[in-house]
Amino acid sequence: MQDLGRPGLGHLGVTSSGALDRGALALANRLVGNPDGAAGLELVGGGFRARFTGTTWFAVAGAWGDLRLDGRRFAPYTAVRATAGGVLEIGAADRGIRFVLAVRGGLDVPAVLGSRSRDTLAGFGPAPVAAGEALPIGGEPEASVPVLDREAAYPPPADDVTLVLLPGPRADWCDDPSLAPLFERVWRLAPDSDRVGARLAGTPVARRDGEVPSEATVPGAVQLPPSGLPTILLADRPVTGGYPVIAVVAPSSLDALAQVRPGQGMRFRHA
């Protein structure tokens, strides 16, 4: 379960957390008349089924796959109305990897430090949703379900994803020639990536030896450990890290990164 996270608590060692594909969460929420930051489900890979116990509007955004209500397909990125007993099924993702499910009223579990986001590294916030669990839905939001005159489809790319990089605070740990592989080669998302960090597989990037004293990082920070294989820190990262941050993924590219599948190609370009 994720909302837009808990910013502003870094000095207590609490990271921001929140939906990895923030645009998908905001879009799904807007489609059902919720505020952007209402809590929804982030479903990795798909394979989800739920039964509604009352009449409810909902929307699925983010990844692209087979979506069905009572066995009939419906379009992603649209508001759909389920009646009591209706069964929602989200199949395996064909494009992207993280479905975001928003329901009108939002998921209404108790907030922890101001947020309904699960922090998977620190281990607090709503527990991961388990089979058989009933999820409470909040009251009607003020806004009505907006009427759209066309479907808004933003399927994640099936081939290489291009991400925009800004300079990081420790960009000087690499010289221009050693950075060349970062921008010229295709990188692949390693399978051991998670909400803490996206690990990259590819041609190692040469850097200076040593480590920096622990320092605070931002979402999208590209850390370069001595192996030369970058890790991009994501929403559930530790607040501080000791590997040099040579670049930062632009916030506008973080949603796209959230939808990269293990093994899928990534290219980087300068902002």
Next chain:
Amino acid sequence: MTRRILPSGPAALLVECDSLEEVLALHDALAATAPAGLVELVPAARTVLVVVDPARLPLESAAAWVRRADVSRAADVSRATDVSGAREPVGVGSTPPPTQPVVVPVAYDGDDLLALAASLDVSPEALVAAHTGAGWRVAFIGFAPGFAYLVSDDWHFDVPRLSSPRTRVPAGSVGLAGGFSGAYPRESPGGWQLIGRTDAPLWNLDADPPALLAPGRAVRFEAVRAVASAAATASGRSGTVRGDSDRAEPPTREQEGAASSSNGPARSRSCKTSAVRGSGTSG
């Protein structure tokens, strides 16, 4: 003093200082003059991360604000308000930390205590006396929620991290690394040398702030014979938060030295960051 402002994406600046002492002073100065649009200030070993909402506070304005920050004046403010018992806030949106130290009860029976004392060429008793006698201050929190890096002018040991980190350090473990001391709020991997354990509620989501040891807070360790299991301690903090005046025993020489500096201005802190290394997983 140099203060380098480094880019960290479109919504943050990383301000690099020469020393941890300057980090503490700069952090206090910035927190005391926080402009609208500032999202957070995150102090660390040698840096302060300044996170803004760029729609409300452009990065250029934030950089100008950082350049203008008057560290010496912040130290003066800190010293002046110590007299009245108030202090400038050190975290955005947090309440000012009380001036009286948090007293953390420690059972000094950690797995590394004997070997560490031997390697430092002191008796275990002397190491414990130095640890309890020192006046500590929270420099920053990192590694995990509520994991405070404590520094002290009175602490002169440089403790190497374990060559191979433990995969499981129990919650409440009190450890040493470099010039820092700290306590693990929850079970985690870790490479600090363990000298004892505490049942102080280091991290409590129902408290405000949830971290017992918030940045800027003065801390003292107190030797106790045993502590309850760390898991059974979420029962509030009043039992462990006491002023120095509650201490019954006469102060040792180290304690007297600590008392004169534990609430002192940030710029009086010494720099003990040389041994800080590792990523967020090295704590």
